[in-house]
Amino acid sequence: MTGHSQRCVLIRHGETEWSLDGRHTGHTDLPLLPEGEAQARSLGPKLSGYQFTLILTSPLVRARRTAELAGLEGAVIDPDLAEWDYGSYEGVTTAEIRVGRPGWDLFDDGAPGGEDADQVAHRVDRVIDRVRATPGDVVCVAHSHLLRVLAARWVGLGPTAARGFVLGPASVSELGWDREQAVITLWNHR
Numbered sequence: 001m002t003g004h005s006q007r008c009v010l011i012r013h014g015e016t017e018w019s020l021d022g023r024h025t026g027h028t029d030l031p032l033l034p035e036g037e038a039q040a041r042s043l044g045p046k047l048s049g050y051q052f053t054l055i056l057t058s059p060l061v062r063a064r065r066t067a068e069l070a071g072l073e074g075a076v077i078d079p080d081l082a083e084w085d086y087g088s089y090e091g092v093t094t095a096e097i098r099v100g101r102p103g104w105d106l107f108d109d110g111a112p113g114g115e116d117a118d119q120v121a122h123r124v125d126r127v128i129d130r131v132r133a134t135p136g137d138v139v140c141v142a143h144s145h146l147l148r149v150l151a152a153r154w155v156g157l158g159p160t161a162a163r164g165f166v167l168g169p170a171s172v173s174e175l176g177w178d179r180e181q182a183v184i185t186l187w188n189h190r
Contacts, residue, residue, distance in 0.1 A: 039170030053136030087114025
């Protein structure tokens with residue numbers, strides 16, 4: 001089932017305090033809010049039609065807990081699924097950043113002391129290689145910006161194209177194939 005019939009499901013973690021506030025949350029290991037835990041539990045029925053041969057999760061607790069509450073047992077931690085490293089912008093909103101740096105855009109400008117889009121693309125390219133080398137369907141439980149870049153790279157776009165995708169908390173997306181063309185078959189389902 002590798003290649004042209006394989007599906008890669010992307011799940012963004014449930015709501016956290018900082019995602020609710022719009023703060024960039026990279027490596028700060030925040031727990032899910034009670035609402036985020038409820039969102040994660042609601043994922044189970046949406047995943048019932050899949051038989052995953054590999055479950056990958058970010059090392060961060062918000063993603064690991066989302067996988068657990070969604071009923072995804074046996075998850076393997078993949079450090080490449082950690083969220084974008086926001087460097088000195090960790091915990092800061094885009095509006096706050098733009099006070100001192102008008103016109104700043106994460107995808108174009110990256111984060112000082114953190115990662116730029118090409119560095120994130122390099123990590124997700126390794127994830128994609130791992131997924132495509134695995135027979136059967138794979139699920140990746142991770143974070144908004146990281147998963148957006150992963151989707152862009154899956155379909156052959158550069159990492160900055162990810163700015164055109166949005167992912168809500170506890171959303172389900174599916175990457176797959178239309179014949180031999182890598183495609184997005186479902187996006188931001190909640």
